[in-house]
Amino acid sequence: MEANTLIGSHSRPPSKAGALAKRERSLAYIMLLPTFFIVLGIVLLPLLANFWISFKPVTLGDLRAAQPVVNERIRPRPKAAGDEGVLRYRVRNSSKKDQLYAVSFTDVLPTGLEVTNLHESCRINGSVLTCRLGDLEGGSRLDIEMETRVSQVYIDSGEQARASKPVLAYEAENSLTNLEFSLDNFNKIFSAREFWQVLRVSLYYTIFGTLGALVMGLFAAQLLNTAFRGRIILRGLFLFPYVAPVIAVAFAWVLLLDAGPGGTFNAMLQQMEVSDGPINFLGKRSVDIHLFGFNFAFPVALTTVIIFESWRYFPLAFLFILARMQSISSEIYEAAEMDGATPFQQFWYLSIPQLLGILSILFLLRFIWTFNKFDDIFLLTGGAAGTRTLTVDVYEQAFAVSNLGAGAAVAVVVFFVLLFFSLIFFKFSPKDDG
């Protein structure tokens, strides 16, 4: 009862409860704050930034922002007191195309170095030289020259004019943060003919990869639902593809399916006399198949990556379905047995309806995650031979073609397709287990 007045909601005096509730609320917010910040910084803001970038003509090279570079020297090098030389600062814009604004530098002149003819854009205050150069075009450079004379002090100190580095100040336009926007990226990706092909491949891959993983998972769960010796070992083995790093299994598949000399799977097929020559499972776009008078192009590489996807992710479906199946009470099966239902009838009329809930959730979740998948296809084919999905396209545009803006634009498309599916998922997800 006492506990109730502290924590519960019903039997407490309103004023004290208000204060407690407030304290509880602020405690909750404090506890959630770290999570909030890291998610904001690494997930939500980048998400918004991605939208921002997608409206900007930015390439990979623009990430190295323009900056001035300065070089200093005296010629001829003074050797004795009274020698005259020309002190030169050469300022260069590191970027070929971006302008720099209000470039200036300050430098500490060594003692004993006297400037006899000050450049008009420079001032001397004590031993500090300040020069204001104004704007600097992309790719341009500027020389500031002034005559100097040295005294014995300079020679004695053995100091060099370059000993103190000039300090630069400037304003640069960052092509990521400026307010120039354009729809060029979207125009570019939507007008490219392969974009629709990429979208189609994406959906094809997602649908069949998801179905493949689910059907395999369902089948595997059926196999391991009954108790037998070695079942635990097999369950562990069946989870291997999911637990192992993608990098390892993808390369294992690449070598296994290699069409060149040394490809194990092709050697097997030929040894079994199934195929005459090596089949390039990951490199061949399609083969023409004539079946019942129909001709169609069977996509070889795409099918291979779909099989890989099913192979790698069936363990998840398997685990979920197995867990669900073992929670079904055996009574309904016993009752069905009494009524003379055959094994297949039991599976079809009892198991499947019980599994429908988990199957549909799994389908939606796997659908979204398969759609998001990048590593698998990237490592298997690199998006070649008709396997380029939207996610691979993001990489190709942004980093292979170095057009960050276009990559971000494809990522925006990915995001919206995903949003669509997520809304469906939320609509279908049961309230109790979220």
Add this chain to the structure above:
Amino acid sequence: MRRFQLPITAGVIGAVWGALWMVLAGITMMMVSGLVFTPPAGLAAFLGALMALGILFFVTPESRKFPRLIGLALLLVFGLLMFGRMAPFGLRLSEGIWTQAGTMLLWAGLSVVSAHLCLEGFGSQPVRRYLYELLMLRVLKGLGLVLFSVFVALPFYVMVMTSLKSQQSLLANPLDFSVNITAPPDELFRSYIELFTKFHFDTFLINSAIVSVVTVFISLAFAIPGAYAVARLRFPGQAFLSRSILLIYMVPAIILVIPLYAVFSQLGLRNSLVGLMVVYPATTIPVALYMLQGYFRGLPSELEEAGLMDGLSRVQVIWKITLPLAVPALASVSLYVFMIAWNEFLFAFMFLDDLDIFTLSRGVVSLNSSEVPRQHLMAGAVVATLPVLVIFLWFEKYLVSGLTAGSVKG
């Protein structure tokens, strides 16, 4: 009631098992011995069908004991030799006699046992539909178990065996995975030794371990208070948060990679392990939080209330009461997060340029070039896989419950 005749079914069952085991036994023996031959699948199917019919008609269900089955298997071998004109594999028997004999015995034994297990209890009489379906189910399960196991294990088998071979022998016979176990270890494990001495895999291994462990700790440090708040404390938006936190998990890494690449480049975080240790927890915290809050909700709140009554603060309650009770969930979450961080590829690939800060994922990609022999690539894959598989097998119980509890991820 409709009765089902068994002879054709039994014949088909025998044929399928005969052909399947011939192919599998043949490939296995080829891989083990390095001898190359073509397993006669058609002949094996024919003999398998005869064998199954033999079991059905000439051996009563009660008398199908071990000696008779052995006799049947020997009969099968005899049949294979006869119909195969003493050279069933297209080779003279003297060539690799042990390999050929091994293949035949393996094939015959497995075929007989499989057919026997399927037909157990079935005689030559027609059966009702229930029993017929039971028979079908046995066959499907048997075939499924064999094919599934092969399908799942083959890539791993090839991975391990390739890493122990040399380039020349692989190119000469890609089916030959025979490994001379008696060879001195530095010969057998040459690829591994070279990876660790010449390809900096020792550094990669340490980097991967550091990044993964740090990710686990950061994720827990962030997710535990958050999960507790969502599970136990009342505040506006609690219900919304407990449902929507997983939505964040749905945001694909590929969308985040461009902005993070751009920003981290300008901040100087990109080519560093610190960058990874910021990004990985951010992607794992939502799911860790989701899994933990589910578990916290299931804990009895009376204990915590008692603690509060005794004058403990919230933080003390969490530390002294909730967390000790939640150890299994913490283990699941830690293992799951560790696995994700260890296996992560995209960010490691995009962010890391310098050899001395590569993680294993990034390091293995760097082996994927024509200058590096493929057994090195596979040895790298084994090195990357082994720790996570060992951990998985060790803590399978926790990881499995972690996977089922929170893994909506791929």
